[in-house]
Amino acid sequence: MLLLLVTFTPIVAAILIMIGLPARLTAMAASVLTLLISAIIFLRFNATSGFQFVVTFPISPELGLNFALGVDGLSLLMILLGAIVLVAAVCVTGEIEHHENAFYACLLLIAGGAIGAFASLNLFFFYAFHELALIPTFLLIGIWGTGNRRAAAWKVTIYLALGSIILLVGLIMLYRAVPVSARSLDLRMLHAGQIPASLQSNIYLVLLIGFGILISLVPFHTWAPEAYASAPAPAAMLHAGVLKKFGLYGLLRLALPLLPDGARQWSGILLVLLLANIIYIGLVTIAQRRLDWMLGYSSVMHMGYIFLGIASANILGTTGAAILMFAHGLSIALLFGITGEIRKRVPSLDFDAMGGLAKAMPLAAFAFGLGAFAAIGLPGFANFAAEIMVVFGAFQNGFDYQHFHVFQWATLLALWGVVISAVYMLRAYRRTFFGSSAKSELVITDIRSGFRVPIALLVSVSLLLGFFPQIAVNRLMPTFRNYFSATQ
């Protein structure tokens, strides 16, 4: 029941707004309600394995199709993330010049789609909820975006639609690979060992490409920086912070437990790709000359660490990956939110044209600094706790004292990413907020004091998890222990 509420509150609110309820008020109420319910679910969640708060409605027995919602530790964390970022995104939204109701409806639909996908226990709805966000993204970037918004909107829509269709084919292949007697679209019916090892390799590849496009895995990443640079700030927050995590969630939820042999076969390729995400995209990020593009690339780069956690295929690494998904969602949402405000105040986001903003916008500078430090992985923030787990988990994989396995080399290389991200984040921070101020005569005001609410929310949750990662680890462990006890 609670899960039905948390899934449908944003969607129903979006419909109500389109019918004519006051947009901002309804969106605010709905997002706060969503956050409250997901917090209740989070607190009442009992840290044992298996799905909880399950609701099921049968639809089509011949297809194994039902509408089933439920949470385990992993989806619990992602739903909470969706709710937190939704509240922050709605708070951050300022004056919308035209079609205010459509803007809020689109935001709510993106969040509702993401939360629905995380809560779904049926492959069909898992896929369907995610793609629900496609049209709102197209409209948000195309109508309210900045810069070359139309080209960006087309690119992201076609790219993601293609990725989704590939993913759909992968999901159907997965469904068809299960023997007829056990065939179902219901996740709870699918177990490790049902799919013959000989079929796993192909299915894993198709899923990796499909999810990889959605996550912006190199070489499928080119849509992401452009889309995030053009999208209005709240849309970028929700998309980069929450929706993009769907692909990672899918890999953790499906590929890892159901296709262990496939995962093993492709782990070499995956390591190369994720290192490209960390090192190559990291260097590309350093080379960026605009704040919004730099943030877009940085969000692509950080996906590499989460992939590293997934590739490590042990409890420590995957737990770290799950927490990193959460932590990255918080930090990138904060950074995009502040950047959106800066964009409204300065003529250009070019590093060369900015500088000294800290004097005019102390609150923004403070918040951006917190976000930047979190993104780098400064101890105290959740990102640090998660990255430590990912790195240790990956290093552990196949470790033996005689000689380094490929995973150890990969981990050592990936560590350089921390340095790279420190370089670009701190440089961006310095060039935006410190140094000589731009020569323009603009009177720049600080962000509204109402901004303290989303900033405090995002930062405090990140700090809380940074100091007490056990809160999340305890809830995640049973799920992942289940995965790996079954496969080993």
Add this chain to the structure above:
Amino acid sequence: MISAPYLEVAVLVLGTVILLIESFFSKFDRRYLGYAALVGLALIFLATFFIAPQSTMSSAPFWNFYSADATSLFFKRIALATTAGVIVMMFDFAALVSSGVQGATPQSGLGEFFALPLFTCAGLMWMASAIDFVLIFVSLELVTISFYVLVGFTRRNPASLEAAVKYLVLSAVATGFLVYGITWIFGATGETNLQKIATVLSGTGLEQNAALFGGVLVIIALGFKIAAVPFHIWVADVYQGAPTPVTAYLSVGSKAAGFIVLLRVLDPFLILPQMQTLLVAIAVLTLIYGNLAALPQTNVKRLLAYSSIAHAGYLLVAVVSFSGRAVAFYLVAYLLMTLLSFAVLILVSQPAGDQLESFAGLSQRSPFLAFAMLVAMASLAGVPFTAGFLGKFLVFDAAIATHHFGLVVVAIVTVGAGFYYYFKVVRAIYWDAPPASTDKIIVSPLTRVALIALIAGTFVLGVYPQPIFDALAR
């Protein structure tokens, strides 16, 4: 309990009565004829749920021609629903009919315009039941001949006349192929009944090549009906020139009937591997051509014409994967979303024409029509929670289950292309500024109800397909 053949008889009687009233009475509002047709169709649709099972029928020779199984009843319902939808659209199109027809009164021609689809409908329903080449041929001709008249109905419009001539000539060629194919099959097997042909074909000592040749000729003829590449040349011009409700009818009714006949005819022939290869090739060509040719279109009617070719491609994928269920569901989804898009098109294009520009800023002129078109385009593109997505899901599922991975790869690419051209319409509706003259578009209550029903159907079938499966499995 009603015997199935009475359904077609009832539709014919309805059409004839409307035609007689039209000819013998002069002073009344012709739109009442349309309402009468709608009510009649609704009653006949209800009657399809009270059909006596075929097993209780006598074994009269009639039943060698005619089948009343669940599939044929299902397709009869599709035909009836489509016809009703088309007649609703005709009300909105009435103004253009009177300007396109020379007559003494402002409403001249309208009565025939409402009556002709009923004869087409009877033909479509017979096609759904036909299990003998003789009945297939006769019903196909009934459909085609009534379409000749409908396509050229607005005869003062040169585009409509051009469309009618093209349709006439190419349909005649297709009919020639069909008859020639039937004679070859009859010559090789000595039968016209599909079941008996299947028995003969599976036996030994048969001149298989002759039967195969005949089968290929029949597929060419049906390829014209379902608008499969390379038999699609007529589609774009005829769709664009014909009166819009007729275009919708051609695009849905004609295609649905073509596919049921294709399924029935292929049933005996698909045991021959050459036939498989041929159909896979046609499906690939249709998918690629339909989707690529739709990409640059700026005329919405023409765009929908190419999109109908593209959807024939997805349906063919389901056909070669032996999934009758996927074909049937996809056709229902296709019916809903195509009728929806044409109904909106008629309203939007009345003052401004069929160009994409007339959709610019529709979200500000009429949010309801904008939303209806958004749903139609989302469903055509295959966005989840719409019937179109579930249709694609079933098609992909069937193709993967039968290991047609080449087709799957082609379909992935073409679905991606589809997103582009359907979203072009969405872009015009929501991104672009409206033209200077922003007249409100008036939607009549009847059309509004029909649009809401189509939208609701699109969403309901998008998450709850079970009624369709139940109807097929009766």
